[in-house]
Structure formats: C-alpha cells, structure tokens
Amino acid sequence: MILSAALLVMLWGLAVARLPTIWRDATQRALTAAVVALAISRTAAFAVEHHWARAAVLQHLAALVAAYFLLRFLLLATGRGRRWHVASAGVVLALLVVAGGAVVLAPGLLDGPLTPGVAAYWVLLDCYVAVALMAGATVFWTIGAKLPARWSVAALRAIAAGAGLLALDASFRAVVTVLLGAGRTLDVAAMGPPAMVGQAAGGLLMVTGGAVTTYPRARAALAAYRSLVVLRPLWRAMRDAFPEVILFSPRRAIVELAGVDDVHLRLYRRVIEIRDGMLALRGYLDGTPDDPGPEGEARRIAEALRRRAEGAEPSGTTAGWAHVGPGMADEVAWLGRVSSAYRRLAKRPVSSPPAARTPRPSGSAR
Template sequence: MNHVLYPLCAAAAWTAFLYKFRGRRRQPDNPAITAVWVAFLLLALVFTVSVPAVWEGLDRSVGVPNLSTLLSQGCVVGFSASIQAMLLFWVHPRDQAVARIRWRLLAVAGALVVMAVLFATTAPAVERSTDFVVWYAANPYYAVYLVFYVSAFAVGLCDTARIGWHYAREAPRPWLRRGLRLTAAGAATGLGYCAVRIANILGPVLGVDTRRWEALAPLCASAGALLVIVGLTVPAWGHRITALAGLAGRYLAHRRLAPLWRAVALRSSPEVVLDPPAVRALEWLRVRDLDFRLYRRVIEIRDGRLALRPHLDARVAAAADRLGREAGLSGDGLLAVVEAARLAAAVRAKARGSPADDGATDDDGASAEPAGAEPHGAESHGVEPGGADLCAEITWLVRVSRAYRRSPVVRAVLTER
C-alpha cells in the first residue's frame, strides 16, 4: 500500500506546494499564505521520504539506518503546526494569531528535540522501510518516542479540526466554508492514523499483534492528507467548479428548450429566428457564446408565441386544465401542461391556416404561467441576459418544453380537439 498511496500523496502535495508558491510570490507579507505554503512543503517531504524506495536510498546515502523515520515524522509534526498557524491567521488578527502560535511552536520544538534524543537512544540498526513502527514498537525507548510523536501530532489534528469546523460557520465565501470543512474532515481522518500508532504502543504491553491493523495507518494518513490538500486549495479554484456547473446547467436548458423552440419559432414562425437552420443544426457543439444563444432561444420562443396569439384557444386551456387535474397535476406542473397544450394546438391550427373559433380566441395572449411571470414576449417585458428574470423565464419555459414533448395530457387534448 505504501508503494501506491505515498507516491500519489507526494505528487498531490508537491502540486499544491507549487500552486501556492504563486500566491506567496504575489503576497509575500501574508502570513497565512506563507504558513500553508510551508505546510504543503512539509507534507510533500513526509510522503516523498515515506516512499520505500526513497526511504532506503536516503538512509544509504546518509549512512544512518531508518533516519527517514525521524525526518518524515518530524515533518508531520511541523506540518500539523503549520496548518494550525494558517488557521489562526485566518481566524484572528495578526497580533493575536502570533501570540497563540508562539506557544504552539515552542511545544512543537520541544517535542522534536525529545523525539531526536529518543530516536538516537533507540539506535534502530535494522532497516525497515514498510513496517518500522510495528518492528520497533516493543523497544521501550522507541515506545516513549512514539508517545511524544503521536501526542504532538494528535493535538495538532484536534486543534485543526476544531478551528476549521468552527470558523467554517462564519466564513464569508461558500468555497472557503467548504474548504475549511474538508480540512477539518481531513484532520479528523488523520486521527485514525494516530489511533493505529497508539495501538502499536499498547500492543506489546497487552500481548496483542497489531500487524492486522497496520494497513489502516497509511490509509488514514493518505486519505486525511488528500482531504487537507483539497480543503486548503479549493477556496482558490472552487469557483471554477461553480462556473462549470452553471455552464452545464445553461447548456442543458438550451437543449431542453429545443422541442418548444423548433415548434413555436423555427417551424411555425421562422421569421423570428436570428440564425438560419443550417447554423442552428451545429450549435450544440458550441459553448463559447452559449449565454447569448440561450437568451436568443428564449426571445425567439416568446416572439413565436406572440405570432400564435390569433390561434390560441381558451377552450384548449380549459380542456388541458380539466385533464391535468384528473391526472393529479397541480401547481406549476399543471400550469406548464396547460400552456404546452395551448401552444401545441395553436401551432397545429396555424399550420392548417385555421384560427381559433369565434369567441374562443385568447385575445389578451396571457399564458398560464406562475404568479409573477409576464404574459408577453421576452423583449417586451425587459428580460435581460444573465438577470434573475431570465433565470425564472428559462425555468418556466423548460417546464413547458418538457410538457410539450412528453405530457400525455397534451396529446390527449390534441386528440380531443
């Protein structure tokens, strides 16, 4: 597992380190950015050194067996302290954050000194790149070393989870809130690694073989690290996900309006269509000017509906309302079905050249729309590209288009008429 998870986490951490390096160059005096940059550097070193091939090669080059253990675990403690520092700089003014960080750094420095002394006392001569902790857990000096290491790391993780989760409720930006929660979740996941290491300490004392649980240590460490990496970087790039989701939603809306647009505008009133059919046939491949094309599709549907006003029949609306209620429809769903039935009947009547019967014409042209929607064409009631009114208009017309294409009530009304 170490051969796969640790290289993956090392690559992710080095990528995050380089990504944050740009931010540090732009804001060299921002302590929070510096802290997270240092944290990613330490995390990248942790997983790079922990890769078995790197572990063994480093020990051979230095000539000290298992020195990689001290280096990687020391970086883990430093990483935990750096994350705490970053969160404190986010949460508190600079002077208060420095005061809170100072004692944490002193505690971390003391723990690192004790760990170095105990590691030297342990004198681990047998090279163990994949199961070092399990192999040396019975050594009393290493057991004490492990207590200091796990304690320093666990305290840092708990502090990170507490600060991150608490501040997420107050964060002003959505992706900052998500990032803080992911960071807190990553810290909590890392506590699983600490639990396994505590079991390694207690196992020899209780006569329990802890090898069966060892696979959980790299799994929790790797999963926690990846969550922290994503959590600390997502505030900078998460808005792109939002933008992509919005683009996908607009693309789907554009496609879902196609049945209604083809019937009401392209076939029934082609004069309202801006682009010729040959251009429109390939437009699903283009996303560059999607906002404009979606806006135009709404406009053309509304203009096509205006051209159908002489053929809108109030009796069709009454029949659709009756059949829709019998089918259990209500609210906006019923209104959309009624409007779709009226348009479908009007399109058919116009194609036959027959207006609605005398006295049945919907002279005011009002559509069966939700309360607050305007009854006329998009151009006439001030729908603007990208505005809230346009979003409501798109939502409504997508409902109508879906009913136009799929509703059995619409088909039943046309058959009845």
C-alpha cells in the same frame, strides 16, 4: 499505491502553487510551510512503503514540522496570544531535541524495542499531531459553515474531514503505543495497511479541498498574467517613448511576478502607464479617428509615435482617444485589443503604409 501516488502529485502541486504566498504575510507563510513539510513527509512515507527504511526518520520529523506550522497558522488566523505560540514552539523544540538525540545515540527509536522513553516520545508526538489536526478540522468546519457558496462550504469541509481522519489516525497510534508499552500483544503488521490507506485518504481530502479553495484565485492570476502578455507590445511602445511614465523599477517588477495579489497590482499599474503614455501622446494626434475600433486606435497610436519620432511639434489642440467603460476590466479588455492590433501593425512589410515600429526590448524585467 495508486492512492499514495495521487496524493503525492496533488500535494506537491499544491505546495508549488502556494510558494508565491510566502511574500504576503506570516499567516500565509505558516500555511505554505505546513503544506511543504507535509509533502516532504508523505514523500518519505512513500519511500518507506518501498522499503527505504532510512526515510522513516525524515517522514516523522517532517510530520512534526508540518503539525507545528499548521498549529501556528491556526493561532495566527484566530488571533491567539503569544503564550500559545511559545508553548507550541517549545513542545516542538523538545520533541526535535529528543528525536535528534535518539536517532544519533539510539537508532532504535523507529524500529527498536519499545522502551518507556521511546513510548513516551511517540505518545507525545502523536498527541501533538492529533491536537494540531483536530484544531484545524474544527476551525475549517466552523469557517465553512459561514460561507454562502456551496462549493466553498464543500471544499472547507473536505479539508476538515481530512484533518479529522489524520487526527484519528494519530490518536489511534498513540493508543496503540500506550498498549504496547503496557505489555499488551497486538498485531501491528496487520494494522499497517489500513492505517496507510486512512492516512492517504485524509491527506487526499485535505489537498483536494485546498486545491478547490485556491482555484478561483489561481484562475484570476492566470487571466492577469495573460493580460500582461497581451498588453506588453503597447506598454513597451509607451515605455520607450515616455520612460517617465514607468512607476517602479525592473527589480520591483521581478518581485511582482510572485503572488496573486501582486500580479493584479502589476496589471493595474501597466494600464496606468499605458494611459499616461497615451495622454502624453495626444498632442501628436491628427484629427478624429475614421475607424473607432481597436485597429483604428492602434493606427492613430502608430501615426502619433511616428510623428513624434520624426521631431514634429505637438499641436496646441489635443484630440482624444476612444471612450472606454468605467471599470478596470473594460480598460484591460479594450487596451488588450488595441495592443494586439498594434502588434500586427508593427509586423507589416516595408512596402505597406508607414507605422510606428515596436521598440526593441531594453532589458526591462517586465
């Protein structure tokens, strides 16, 4: 019970975290679809454990879909040919047709007598799931052996071990089905609880390994989102003063809310737009800064924006801004401190020295 609940929480968390990757490519879409289908299957299995028998159909069909997308992910990742994709899709389609007809015409597929046709269906289904999972275990174990970082090796081997456990479970169920179909007497009820524990343990290993592998990218994405928020006051001032520096439309910016790579591209673009605005603002600077820190830089920006708003003519000589390190991380860190200082200047009371106001939002999705 506790193991199954923990697996469900982690599985759905991983499924939600992977949703932005559907924008990337077919390989990532296949893996995300496999995770979502597995989450649906395990949720239905949890419902079956609590005597919601109708969920058994959803459990097994979702497991079939998860196995298909896992195999498709492996085929795409390893560069296998089109015939393998067609064969995999053909097996799944045949199983879905048989299962759909059996559920409609013969509802005893899941809990009725084990006829030769029903036994053949379950053996084929379990063998397909076992092959997909064992192929996944082999690929993840092989990739993990080539990685230098120990935590990456441990994470991929955990995924491989979980997939291997689930493959053994599917193979065992296929053997049991064959024996039952041959007329052997087995205590199926006694086999149920250990099998459920094995399934939950295998799924938990896969989910834990998958979560560990995505942690560095997730942490980097969260840091990029935070930098976007910190840079927004300064970027908004430049956007309203110089609309021509904006590189993409607000609609494109909404799309770039999703995906780890997209948010880094969006941050890179925001830094460029701020720098373009500051470049256009240089003609309104007055001398060299008294304070070389971020507060002094923010005051110079505010004063330059104020002079421009008052209609002052740009000077012929252009002063420069503070020198920043060569890397993008240096730019983001420095402009973030300047943006925070600029935001504090915009909140000064009216009696204080004049500063350029932070422009009101103009409806941009950024």
